[in-house]
Amino acid sequence: MTSDLEVKTIETNRQDLFSRTIWSDPTSQLQNRVKGEDLGRYFLLTDSEKKGIAETIRLNVSTTPYYLNLSDPFDPNCPVRRMIVPDSSESVLSSEESADPLHEERLSPTRGLTHMYPNRVLLFSNHSCSVYCRHCMRGRKVSSPNERMEKDDLEKAFDYIRRHTEIEDVVISGGDPLNLANSRISWILEELSSIPHVKICRLGTRNPVTLPFRITEELCSIIESYNNDSLSIFCNTQFNHPKECTKEAKEAILRLLKAGVSVGNQSVLLKGINDSGEIMLELHKKLLEMRIRAYYLYDPELIPGSRGFRTPLQKGLEIVSYMRGKIAGMGIPHFVNDLPGGGGKITLSPNWYLGFYPLTRQHAFRSAVTGKVHFSFEPVGSEYESSYTILNDEEWEKLIADSTSR
Secondary structure (H helix, E strand, O other): OOOHHHHHHHHHHHHHHHHHOOOOOHHHHHHOOEEHHHHHHOOOOOHHHHHHHHHOOOOOOEEOHHHHOOOOOOOOOOHHHHHHOOOHHHHOOOOOOOOOOOOOOOOOOEOOEEEEEOOEEEEEOOOOOOOOOOOOOOOOOOOOHHHOOOHHHHHHHHHHHHHOOOOOEEEEEOOOHHHOOHHHHHHHHHHHHOOOOOOEEEEEOOHHHHOHHHOOHHHHHHHHHHOOOOOEEEEEEOOOOHHHOOHHHHHHHHHHHHOOOEEEEEEEOOOOOOOOHHHHHHHHHHHHHOOOEEEEEEOOOOOOOOOOOOOOHHHHHHHHHHHEOOEOHHHOOEEEEEEOOOOEEEEEOOOOEEEEEOOOOEEEEEOOOOOOEEEEEOOOOOOOHHHOOEOOHHHHHHHHHHHHHO
8 A cells, every 4th residue: 555655655756767857958968967876766566667777687777857758657557767777577487588589799790799681780889878768778888887888899899890892881870879979970971972882771779769859959050960872871760659748758858850750660679568459559640740760660679588579470470460451551660570590570460361273373362451351363374383382172152152151
């Protein structure tokens, strides 16, 4: 039973935190970040959360006052709270889990650089974030001062990129690259723009969600100055729940768009947070209102202490199926699994295709909108008929009956 005193104390502590933070100043937000040992001042913690804070095998705990303000101090099921506060599931290492399930370290030719795809690399620019999300797939590196990327490390990464002319696309991640100083961001973009074969730069940042005030006019001016004919700059962010779609977040996105930066969203499917069609539909409708296009919906990674977040593979397929027909296609993410062992991303989708009937040269499909069976013809003389799933006479007759019965 929660006492009135406990409630009042937590509410007072929150107000004190918010009042001493210069709200729209990103530096003040970072200086007033709440760490694990102080979470009990701002949340009525459950026993599971207390155990998670004390025994987590994941990354450190930290949140900006802004993001803390989006959470419910008294509801342990609050989606934002669950992305901030560890629980007891973070203290358990399951046999299938790995600190580096994607083999990023094995595929790293030099410190901070992963070369998994032939023409693309991922640059680990820094180890810090505004908020250390509990589901972070790079928890082995993020929040650890031992993973700090010095200028010399970055220069070696740029040298590798220069020597490998097949590299056209560089993803800058971390940590959060927009937690770096403006001067360091400018230098990184300048280095990339000086490499003739690098045409694409993608910034992976969650700051529009967790610290939107970091997306300043000055930062956007720097990005815009390198977003030109020789280098195209994109931004991928990560909104996971409608509660994160605030007025401040939208203003940050609009500043990026005015700098000519296309913004996409990469959600992570998280158990008990956003693993329903209704929540994902609401989220992506809000994102379109913010002018953010859907990009990926990630199946959770097999990282240590993540059993509390992981969902069955079928859950993602159900969500994409639910969204189809209820929102424009640019608002529906690709459901992807980043294969363990460095296999790269694969796209998974509901199977709307039912098969091919050679006798009439017709394909059968199930409509995502109506649920009815629809038919389409294969061109005469096609050389691909044997590559389709072939329907037998009984299956075909059943589909014909199904199409006329609705």
